């Protein structure tokens with residue numbers, strides 16, 4: 001991948017800072033307290049050299065010089081102790097409040113990102129690895145610590161110190177103030193240029209590799225069953241080693257640039273240091289400076305020097321945290337693709353009539369339309385079977401009903417309401433779907449079933465499980481309904497997963513029911529048992545059943561035979577099998593033949 005151009009990096013930097021400022025503005029009180037406390041503690045640091053100079057001047061005049069010398073020395077002593085104490089108290093207050101600010105920001109950022117990721121379109125999720133997305137969010141969250149500390153506790157006081165000390169020095173000795181101001185300016189400009197233009201692009205590349213590494217790890221680990229079944233562990237390790245090598249190369253380059261950056265900063269500081277000490281000695285040699293003056297200048301400079309040295313580190317930390325947050329911000333900035341329109345209202349599905357009117361649709365990355373000027377009506381409560389060859393558009397049809405994709409033209413109505421104008425959550429919560437490969441949460445079986453109706457009691461859950469013929473196998477599990485099902489439900493067999501998903505659909509009690517090869521993983525005996533339950537579930541609901549096995553759909557009210565995004569035959573099973581030369585008839589005859597061959 002190419003390096004990002006510098007102007008884009010600048011944009012990213014600005015975007016991250018704007019994002020951070022937006023989050024700060026949500027917490028004005030802690031932010032004000034932090035700023036005030038940091039200002040006060042920095043002021044104490046700025047004033048310290050001034051009172052050190054008073055002390056040195058008083059001491060160098062000798063104890064017996066005047067009566068006031070001792071009082072001046074004592075006063076300077078107490079002021080110095082007081083300044084040190086107040087700096088510690090103020091810094092502690094700043095730390096306490098920055099913890100509060102950062103923790104709240106972290107939880108806000110995590111919940112905003114989660115909220116957004118959940119609402120991204122199906123396509124968005126299909127194009128990304130879950131592991132990479134998780135890595136982007138967690139890395140961004142961790143970076144917030146460093147970002148807040150770098151700006152509020154480190155850079156902000158350092159800059160005040162820099163400006164304050166330079167002004168104070170300038171007032172004391174104009175020439176010295178000028179030398180330090182020029183030196184500091186060159187140092188800060190160099191630090192920012194190197195960090196943004198030299199280190200940041202490499203860090204960004206290293207982060208991309210890190211995200212890819214996370215995605216690759218999650219992909220291989222989640223497909224471990226496939227890896228095992230092909231005995232492909234070594235192959236996967238080799239693949240991972242290649243990704244690791246790239247990650248190592250990019251990360252090494254990023255670290256190298258960081259090291260070179262800090263060496264250049266260190267050298268610049270040595271030059272400034274030599275100039276300041278040399279200039280002070282020059283003034284002293286010409287009797288233009290007292291020991292107190294020298295003490296003031298050198299103490300001021302060394303405090304400033306510490307801040308300048310740290311400034312380099314803080315800018316590097318800031319750049320690192322900005323790079324780490326870059327990908328999190330991408331999540332913020334990406335469009336949802338399928339979004340609720342402003343003012344969208346919940347859909348009210350009462351009868352479940354579905355109308356496709358002149359629908360045109362193609363998947364984003366495919367130029368060829370799948371549906372062109374497609375019109376179809378499904379009556380309220382009708383039970384419709386969707387059949388046809390693989391890739392003919394059956395699953396896409398039900399995805400469009402759920403508005404997982406927006407149509408390119410035309411309109412889809414449910415009970416007369418345009419589904420593109422209603423809220424997505426209200427639409428999908430009134431459509432139950434059981435998929436061929438149902439996905440379950442790694443939660444208890446009871447929680448998975450109750451997902452269709454939050455707050456359902458144990459008796460309702462068991463009732464749904466009984467209807468779906470799942471109760472028997474659940475009761476046999478050591479922990480029964482409290483059994484955890486493993487990631488995506490992997491600890492259950494395909495048939496068991498389908499029965500839990502059917503129970504979940506029973507619970508949802510939605511007006512529209514979609515069964516996408518919902519019983520394909522069941523043995524014929526279980527399918528027969530469940531079929532009765534499913535038939536009960538269909539009563540009073542508009543039902544769309546996708547099936548390759550025609551036995552599953554033959555009893556339905558109407559069958560739609562799909563081919564390349566068109567309905568080429570439709571009617572009842574009995575009528576379709578009588579149609580001479582019909583596709584449905586041909587498929588039916590082939591399936592009957594296969595069945596009889598199996599019996600022989």
Ligand SMILES: Nc1ncnc2c1ncn2[C@@H]1O[C@H](COP(=O)(O)OP(=O)(O)OP(=O)(O)O)[C@@H](O)[C@H]1O
Nearest residue numbers: 126363365366370389390391392393394395396397
């Ligand atoms: N997310 C996607 N992006 C691009 N093309 C897709 C996407 N999903 C499906 N397609 C394509 O759209 C066409 C219709 O797919 P669809 O899943 O609707 O077929 P289907 O009839 O349900 O097939 P099957 O019976 O095998 O499940 C296919 O050519 C498929 O490759």
